[in-house]
Amino acid sequence: MADIETDYLVVGAGAAGLAFTDALVAASDAHVVVVDRRTEPGGHWNDAYPFVRLHQPSAYYGVTSLELGAGSIDTTGPNAGFYERATAAELRSYFQRALAHLLDTERVRFLGGFDHSGGGDGHHTVTALATGESTTVTVRRRLVDATYLETSIPATHTPSFAVGDGVRFGPVNELGEVPDADGFTIIGGGKTSMDACSWLLDAGVPADAIRWIRPRDSWLLDRRFAQPLDQLATTMDGQALQLEAAAEAATVPELFERLEATGQLVRLDPAVEPSMYHCATLSQVEIDQLRQITDVVRLGHVHAIEADRIRLAQGDLPTGSGQVHVDCSAYGLRRAAARPIFEPGRISPQPVRMCQPTFNAAVVGHVEATYHDDDTRNRLCPPNRYPNAATDWLTNTATSQAAQNLWGEDDELTRWMESNRLNTARGLRSRLDEPAMVDAVTRMIVHAEPAVANLTRLVAGGARA
Ligand SMILES: Cc1cc2nc3c(=O)[nH]c(=O)nc-3n(C[C@H](O)[C@H](O)[C@H](O)COP(=O)(O)OP(=O)(O)OC[C@H]3O[C@@H](n4cnc5c(N)ncnc54)[C@H](O)[C@@H]3O)c2cc1C
Numbered sequence: 356m357a358d359i360e361t362d363y364l365v366v367g368a369g370a371a372g373l374a375f376t377d378a379l380v381a382a383s384d385a386h387v388v389v390v391d392r393r394t395e396p397g398g399h400w401n402d403a404y405p406f407v408r409l410h411q412p413s414a415y416y417g418v419t420s421l422e423l424g425a426g427s428i429d430t431t432g433p434n435a436g437f438y439e440r441a442t443a444a445e446l447r448s449y450f451q452r453a454l455a456h457l458l459d460t461e462r463v464r465f466l467g468g469f470d471h472s473g474g475g476d477g478h479h480t481v482t483a484l485a486t487g488e489s490t491t492v493t494v495r496r497r498l499v500d501a502t503y504l505e506t507s508i509p510a511t512h513t514p515s516f517a518v519g520d521g522v523r524f525g526p527v528n529e530l531g532e533v534p535d536a537d538g539f540t541i542i543g544g545g546k547t548s549m550d551a552c553s554w555l556l557d558a559g560v561p562a563d564a565i566r567w568i569r570p571r572d573s574w575l576l577d578r579r580f581a582q583p584l585d586q587l588a589t590t591m592d593g594q595a596l597q598l599e600a601a602a603e604a605a606t607v608p609e610l611f612e613r614l615e616a617t618g619q620l621v622r623l624d625p626a627v628e629p630s631m632y633h634c635a636t637l638s639q640v641e642i643d644q645l646r647q648i649t650d651v652v653r654l655g656h657v658h659a660i661e662a663d664r665i666r667l668a669q670g671d672l673p674t675g676s677g678q679v680h681v682d683c684s685a686y687g688l689r690r691a692a693a694r695p696i697f698e699p700g701r702i703s704p705q706p707v708r709m710c711q712p713t714f715n716a717a718v719v720g721h722v723e724a725t726y727h728d729d730d731t732r733n734r735l736c737p738p739n740r741y742p743n744a745a746t747d748w749l750t751n752t753a754t755s756q757a758a759q760n761l762w763g764e765d766d767e768l769t770r771w772m773e774s775n776r777l778n779t780a781r782g783l784r785s786r787l788d789e790p791a792m793v794d795a796v797t798r799m800i801v802h803a804e805p806a807v808a809n810l811t812r813l814v815a816g817g818a819r820a
Contacts (some may be wrong), residue, residue: 356483356488356490357490358490358491358492358493359388359464359490359491359492359493360492360493360495361386361387361388361464361492361493361494361495362385362386362387362494362495362496363376363379363385363386363387363388363494363496363497363498363499364387364388364390364471364479364492364494364497364498364499365387365388365389365390365499365501366390366391366471366498366499366500366501366502367389367390367391367398367500367501367502367505368389368390368391368393368396368397368398368450368454368465368467368501369391369396369397369398369399369400369501369505369506370397370398370400370416370417370450370712370713370716371398371501371504371704371712371713371715371716372389372391372398372499372501372704372716373389373396373397373417373418373450373453373454373457374417374418374419374712374713374714374716374717374720374777375499375501375702375704375716375717375719375720376389376457376463376499376720377418377419377420377421377453377456377457377717377720378418378419378716378717378718378719378720378721378724379720379721379723379724380457380460380462380463381419381420381721381724382720382721382724382725383723383724384462385462385496385724386462386463386464387457387462387463387464388463388464388465388466388492389454389457389463389464389465389466390465390466390469390470390471390481390492391465391466391467391468391469392468392469392470392484393467393468394467394468395447395450395451395467396450396451396453396454396465396467397446397447397449397450397451398450398505398506399505399506399508399511400443400446400447400450401447402508402510402511402528403443403446403508403510403528404443404509404510404526404527404528404530404531404547404550404551405443405528405530405531406530406531406550406554407442407443407547407550408440408441408442408443409440409441409446410440410546410578410635410636410637411440411578411581411636412437412438412439412440412581412582412583413438413439413440413441413445414426414438414439414583414584414776415583415711415714415776415777415778415779415781416441416713416777417446417449417450417453417713417776417777418453418456418713418717418777419717419775419776419777420453420456421449421452421453421456422776423441423445423446423449424439424441424445425439426438426439426584427439433553433638433640433641433644434578434638434640435640437578437579437582437586437638438582438583438584438586466481468483468484468485469481469482469483469484469490470482470484471502472489474492474494474498476700477493477494477495477700478491478492478493478494479491479492479493479494479498480492494700497700497701497702497723498700498701498702499701499702499703499704500701500702500703500704501704501716503689503691503694503703503704503705504688504689504691504704504705504706504712504741505689506687506688506689507685507686507687507689508526508547508685508687509526509527509528509547509682509683509684509685510526510527510528512684512685512686514682514684515656515684516656516657516658516659516660516684517658517659517660518659518660518680519659519660519661519662520662521662521676522660522661522662522674522680523536523676523678523679523680524660524679524680524682525679525680525681525682526681526682527547527548527550527551527681527682527683529681530551530554530555530681533555533558533559533560534679536564536677536678536679537564537675537677537678538564538565538566538677538678538679539555539560539564539565539566539678539679539681540566540567540568540665540674540678540679540680540681541565541566541567541568541681541683542568542657542680542681542682542683542684543568543569543570543682543683543684543685544569544570544571544572544573544631545573545631545633545635545683545686545687546633546635546636546687547683547685547687548567548569548681548683549635549637549641549645551681551683552565552567552645552648553641553644553645556644556645556647556648562647562648562649563649563650565648565650566650566652566672566678567648567650567651567652568652568654568657568665568667568672569651569652569653570653570654570655570656570657570668571629571630571631572622572623572624572627572628572629572630572631572653573622573623573629573631573632573633573635574611574620574621574622574629574631574632574745574748575620575621575622575623575635575636575637575642576619576620576621576634576635576636576637577593577618577619577621577636577637577638577639577642578636578637578638579593579618579638579639580592580593580594580618580619581593581636581779583779583780583781583782584781584782587779587780587782587783587786587792588786588789588791588792588795589791590779590780591780591783591792591795591796591799592791592794592795593618593619594795594799595794595795595796595798595799595802596614596617596618596619597614597617597619597752597806598756598798598799598802598803598806599613599798599802599806600613600614600617600619601749601752601753601756601802601806601807601809601810602802602805602806602808602809603802603805603809604809604813606813607746607749607813610749610813611745614748620632620748621637621639621642623642623645623646624646624651627653628745629745630744630745631743631744631745632742632743632744632745632747632748633687633688633741633742633743634688634709634710634741634742652667652672654667654668654669654670654672655667655668655669656668657684660674660680661674662674662675662676663675665680688710688741689741690740690741690743691705691740692740693705693738693739693740694738695729695733695738696719696732696733696736696738697723697729697732697733697736698729699729702719702723703738704716704719704720705719705738705739705740706738706739706740706741707719707736707737707738707739707754707755707758708739708755708758708759709739709742709751709752709754709755710741710742710751711777711779713777714775714777714778714779717775717777718736719736721768721771722735722736722768725767725771734761735758735761735762735765735768736758737754737757737758739751739754739755739758746814749810749813749814750810750814752806752810753806753807753810753811753814756803756806756807756810757807759803760803760804760807773785783796
């Protein structure tokens with residue numbers, strides 16, 4: 356292939372790379388080359404387990420220029436009453452269409468099955484994985500590293516523990532059909548493990564046949580407060596409750612008590628204080644279902660699975676050939692160190708608003724095209740590292756809200772967000788005739804700046820003024 360010259364080289368055609376490219380192309384005349392090792396767009400969704408769904412509504416996931424789903428409300432199942440959530444198959448097909456839409460602009464070129472194998476000074480090498488042939492891409496503006504937070508999933512990661520010969524062990528993907536087994540040992544405490552447990556229960560596996568190795572318990576988000584459009588007032592009420600708690604709590608324990616009391620954070624086991632927070636979002640129906648599983652093992656991380664025992668950080672567990680061990684231990688969201696999003700010759704898309712990768716990538720693409728110096732761009736887009744520990748809720752909320760406060764002062768960004776489908780709060784202004792919305796927004800405005808100040812104090816270990 357002949358050498359290529361372009362404005363931007365986007366590495367990674369996952370959700371983040373495509374959401375960035377879509378927003379950039381919409382707001383500029385830029386030419387973009389998107390490269391991915393995978394031959395298809397959509398990143399990790401190409402290797403997702405068969406029963407996965409978005410944990411948030413489809414209505415605000417994907418790329419700005421293309422709706423995902425029909426915006427319908429589910430009438431049955433654990434998501435009844437809430438906006439629909441796409442399956443992995445729907446997401447793969449969606450990202451194909453999103454890419455086709457970008458290619459139609461004739462300003463975007465996709466190199467699927469190519470590895471970005473290095474570069475600098477505006478010259479990068481991409482290598483065709485099928486042939487080993489390398490091509491130089493000369494980049495006039497910037498490299499966009501949409502792999503900086505590449506997702507890790509069970510199907511493609513290497514577990515951090517040894518698995519003995521003959522042990523029945525596999526990634527969650529192998530649960531496409533319920534295998535014949537005496538019992539199931541689920542390994543991991545994140546959203547994937549929750550999905551695996553729900554799926555087994557839905558398939559008729561008794562709760563007492565499921566043993567759940569949960570090294571850490573997690574704070575969860577209630578999907579009721581993550582709804583857009585016609586249910587946005589409830590979401591905004593949730594935001595107001597969070598900001599009130601953040602502004603007024605005198606201590607960190609009091610903050611978490613208030614967040615739980617108002618339904619803003621939820622835990623599976625009321626007797627165990629969660630130490631983890633990954634923005635996992637569930638409905639109350641799913642939470643109640645998962646509470647049926649009482650054989651929860653809290654002995655730390657798995658070190659090895661042998662034929663007759665599982666070795667964990669704080670003890671051993673018996674196991675045997677009748678047990679199917681389900682790997683849900685991949686870390687999911689990558690917590691790479693925060694770095695400036697805009698740097699000379701380089702953009703590293705990262706979250707700004709807590710945990711919304713596609714919205715954030717679109718914000719970064721739009722800000723790149725619309726503002727003309729990196730100081731302004733970086734001021735509008737402070738990196739907000741994915742949360743891991745429970746207390747990361749504080750720094751994540753403070754960073755999100757501080758950015759939101761700045762965005763609110765910027766007419767251009769406010770206009771863009773009001774109509775952007777990836778913004779949970781899109782259309783907010785047009786709903787200000789709803790009394791519940793006015794009430795929520797008023798409380799949010801009152802508490803927005805005090806919340807940032809109080810959270811900053813709490814993070815620093817200071818007392819409330
Ligand atoms: C089960 C699951 C459910 C989720 N549900 C939600 C949800 O409901 N809402 C939400 O907002 N988020 C959700 N997430 C988070 C999810 O990770 C993001 O939404 C998003 O899909 C991440 O996209 P990405 O582009 O950052 O990463 P990826 O999907 O990992 O894409 C990165 C791409 O970069 C490519 N790549 C890496 N290195 C190179 C290289 N050197 N050269 C070329 N290509 C390279 C990879 O092949 C890959 O395709 C979920 C995650 C998981 C695992």
